[in-house]
Amino acid sequence: MSKEILQRLDQLSQAALASGDLLPVQAQEELMHDQGLTFFVRWVSTLAAKDAASVSIPGGPRDPNFNPFLPPAPALTVADASPTHNIVLNKFAVCDLHLVLADKVFSEQLSPLRDIDFQVLANFLALQGGLGFYNGGGPAGASQRHKHTQWVPPAESNGSLALYLDELPAQAPVGSVHRHPALAFEHRFVRLLETQDPTTLSSSLLSAYQLACKELGLVMDEQGLLPPHNMLAGQGWLLVVPRSVELVDGISVNALSYAGCIYVRTPEQIERVRQIGPLAVLAQAAYTSTRQA
Known part of the structure; x- marks a missing residue:
């Protein structure tokens, strides 16, 4: 992604914060360690605001078919x-x-990711790093x-696949498929080509995503690609995790x-994550x- 677009994003962010179109992020967090992996468990004010917005707006409940992306808010959108x-x-x-x-x-959203989805994501990952992801x-x-x-974007406290790198082979061939020994759930890591192009x-x-989905047995039906899944890409790897439920104890x-x-x-849920792990x-x-890792 060009420097001009990034500059535009930064200017847009400052203007939207000033106007109230973009909400400031306030956070309370704790670090937790589990089987050699470090997690940020974080309450952020914006998610509480998101929950409130999903149930009501001035004048009555929000239309369940409301689509914030068609069109997106002009104050938050980088044109063209x-x-x-x-x-x-x-x-x-x-x-x-x-x-x-x-x-x-x-x-x-349940339809599989396509080449055009990865093209726009690759513009950021190739030139800026950070983490691309899909729910x-x-x-x-x-x-x-x-x-x-x-x-x-890349930042010490932002989400990243870097926490897994110690147990993934640094010299793994591009396109090779791996599992992490600390993860006792279905997942696949696929090695990406590291390039700034x-x-x-x-x-x-795209190739890594399709391979991971095949390895995990994801299938198409009239609803889309099932089961629902998460895709994460960055730090030279792509990860796919099939999902059974969204909520774990709320x-x-x-x-x-x-x-x-x-x-x-809620801040109270931080302690609940600690109790469960x-x-x-x-x-x-x-x-x-x-299967064994």
């Missing part, structure tokens, strides 16, 4: 950044410059049916949870692993 996608600042961001990359026309369906943490991926990376992302689990950031709706939360939202 992509021919196929709107690049939108996430109103309910979990960090600075948390982006939604949404189709300009409607398609279902494929409600049980995977998606709050909207309209097809979209998301991206967060967005077109080449896009092709690697705690919402989405793709960022599998990137080391478990976001909770971060990896147990992730496992209960997924499917029990049937």
Whole structure:
């Protein structure tokens, strides 16, 4: 993604914060360690605001068919950044410059990711790094049916696949499939081609995603690609996790949870994650692993 687009995003973010169109992020967090992995368990003010917005608006309840991406709010949208996608600042961001990359026309979130989805995501990953991710369906943490991926920039406390790198082979061949020994639930890591060329990376992302879905037995039916699943990409790897449920004891689990950031709706839920254990939360939202790592 060009420096001009990033500058535009930064300017847009400052203006939207000043106008109230973008909500500031206030957080309370604790670090938790589980089987050698470090998790940020974090309550953020924007998620409480998101919950409130989902049940009511001035004058009455929100239309259940309300689509915030068709069209997206002009104050949060980078105009003409992509021919196929709107690049939108996430109103309910979990960090600075948390982006939604949404189709300009409607398609279902449960439909499989396509080349055009990875093309726009690769523009950010190839040149800026960070983490790209996808909540494929409600049980995977998606709050909207309209097809979209998301991206967060690189930062020490942002979600990242870096927490898994110690147990993944650094010299793994591109396209090789791996499992992490600490994860007692179904998942697949696929090694990506490391490149700063967005077109080449896009092709690697699509191939890795299709391979992971095949390995995990995801299948198409009239609803879409099932079961619902999370896709995460960054740090030279792509991860896919099939999902069984969104909520574990009231705690919402989405793709960022599998990137080391478990976001909770109330400060009290931080202690509940501690009691259950971060990896147990992730496992209960997924499917029990049937094979050894």
